[in-house]
Amino acid sequence: MHVVVIGAGEVGTTIAENLSPDHDVTIIDIDPERAEQLKYGLDVLTLGGDGTSLSTQEAANVAASDMVIACTDDDLTNLVACGTAKTLGDPFTVARTKSTEYLWTWERDNSAFGVDFMVCTDLLTAQDIVRVIGLPAAIDVDQFADGTVQMAEFEVKDESPVAGQTIEEADRFDSLTFVGVFRDGSMILPRGDTVIEDGDRTVVIGSPESVQLFASDIAPETTPNEADEIVIVGGSEVGFQTARLLEKRGLSPRLIEQNSKRARWLAEHLPDTYVMEHDATDTEFLAREHVDQADIVVAALDSDEKNLLVSVLAQRLGCARVISVVDSGEYVALFEQIGIDVAINPRRVTAEEITRFTFDKIAENIAVLDDDLAEVVEVELGIDSELVGRRIDELVQEIEATFVIGAITRNGSLITPRGDTKFRHNDHVIAFVETPFVGEFISMA
Template sequence: MRVIIIGAGEVGSSIAAGLADDHEVVVVDIDGDRVDDLTYSIDVLAIQGDGTSMPTLEEAGIDRADMLIASTDNDETNIVACNAAKIGGEVFTIARVKKPDLLDTWHRSNRAFGVDFMVCTDLLSAQAIVTIVGLPAARDADPFAGGSIQMAEFEIPEDSSVTGQTVAEADRFDSLTFVGLLRGETVEITRGETVLQAGDYVVVIGSPESVQLFGAELSPEQTPGSAEEIVIVGGSEIGFQVARLLEDQGLSPRLIEADHDRARDLAERLPNTVVMESDATDMEFLTREHIDEADVVISALTHDESNLLISLLAKQLGTSRAVAVVEHGDYVDIFEAVGVDAAINPREITAEEITRFTHEGRAENIALIHNDRAEVLEVEINRESILAGRTLQESMAELPDAVVIGAITREGECLIPRGDTRIEVGDHVVVFARTDVVDAAAAVL
């Protein structure tokens, strides 16, 4: 597949790196330094030029392209690039945008702007934050199969009841599968004899209820679903969307915004949110507002340094959990290393959403695990799949190593896979795979 990516920033570079081994990738960016960096770091054709210009698109081979991904930081540029691509060839177009209003317009007007699929960074980030808020102790979480299956990544605490146990001993939850373990730089497929150690990151897939019960086992002091006192710092678009989504769940968060006009606008648009106009770094204000009693503080300001400061202040005051938006992907591990419970990188989430279109059109949903070391895919089984009409025991020998079937849904019912489970056409399977074998697995599922 020939893919043209407009924009060599974090999103574009991440997508290009993921596609370079198996696809013909062309990256276009107006910044010559970015083009040079990409040329030496990834095996792609990098072109300096304006991605909205027909001569540039023709140089990139738009007439032979299967897909164009417009991933710059400018909404209008991305939309124009998709429109221009449609003039140049029969190509599937994906546009990244930040403004939810553009996504709403696109949804209402049946592929407006020449865009076949639109990804809204701010809305995706807000949805990821709300998912994390609903699952205390999780470092990462994603719903699959319409919400009937959940993937979650947990760090094993030193004082956890499962620390030192084998997976077989820790597996005492209905509808839950231990699929992967991240220890240092390695990704392991969990076996019954695998020992869970403090500091490991374990990935589980199962029903939302079982995943929550496992989270409660790891951190009994944080009861899943108990986050009722929620404070959002920053009335950015992400902060607003988080508050709106929490209101949809029947919650009444508090939101702190320093700008007077923005605070007034948010107060009018969020009827069930208490909007407070203040500087969130004011210790006196935070103490007066009992931030120490908050179940979670979500820092959604526009600067990483501010989000780190607010998160650490909240934790110092006694907040149970701190979630922060991190614009620079390289900072995610740093944030979590110094005490932030979950760091959400909008660009990584956007790249994850776009990547699911690159697995030969088979992946219904996808989640990237721990800096793209592994992936979780949801695939609907068709007659060509090696799983169709066979038991898992019969099929697994033909799948690549480092692949695990984590869950199955059949007519909305969650099934936990066992060796004698027979897969039927129309089933949805949720699969954990190490990144280096994902494409091989997706090709035969």
């Protein structure tokens, strides 16, 4: 597949890295020097120029492309770029936007802006935050098979009841599969005798109920039935959308916003959220408002530096759990190293959402884990699939690719995979796959 990526920032570069092993990728960036640098770092063609320009797109051969992904930091640039691409040919166009207004316009009429698929960064980030809030012990959560299957990644602390147990000892749930363990920057495919160690990141796939029960095993003190006391710091679009989604779940968060005009707007549009107009870095105010008693604090201010400060203050006050929005991917490791419970990078979330459209749109969902060491992939098995009629234990012996089948849904029902489980036509298969083998695995579907 020939893919043209417009914008070589963090999102565009991540997408190009994911696509280049299996597809022909051309990157357009307004900065010629940036484009030239990528030429040597990735196996892609690069072009310096304005991605909205007809002549630039013609030079990139957009007319013959299968997909155009516009993912610059400017919403209007992305929309215009997709519209321009449609005048040259009929590629599948994907636009990244921060504005929910553009998203809602497109959802009303999917032909709007010449965009075939739109990704709203702020809304995706808020949805990610809400998923993590719903499973407080997790550091990453994703839904598959229309919510029938859940993937969650947990960091095991020394005090966790499962630390020091083998996978066999920790696996006490019928509809749960341990699919991966990340340790010291490397990936381990778990066996029954694999010991779960302090600091491990353990990935499980199963029914939402079984994942919730496992979360209680991992950290019983931080996995309440519901997070009653949630404080959102920052009335940014991410903060607003997070509060709105929490209200839809019947929760009543508190939200701190310093700007009086924005605070008034938020109070008018969030009927079940208690909006406080104040500086969230004022420790006396935080103590007076009993923020230290919150189950979860979400730092959603407009800069990474402010979010870092608020997150550290919340931790020092004694908040049970802190989730921080980290716009720069380079800072994610820093937030985690100083002990912030969950760092959510909007650019990574956006890149994941766009990436799932790239394998000829066969993969229905893709989640990228631990700096792209592995991915969780959902595929529907076609009538000609190489997997149909095969047993799982046969595939493990015959295929060199590193993968674990985490779950299968068949006619809407969840099947926990076992060695003698046979794949059938129309099965939805959710698999944990080492990143270099993702293309190979998907092609088998």
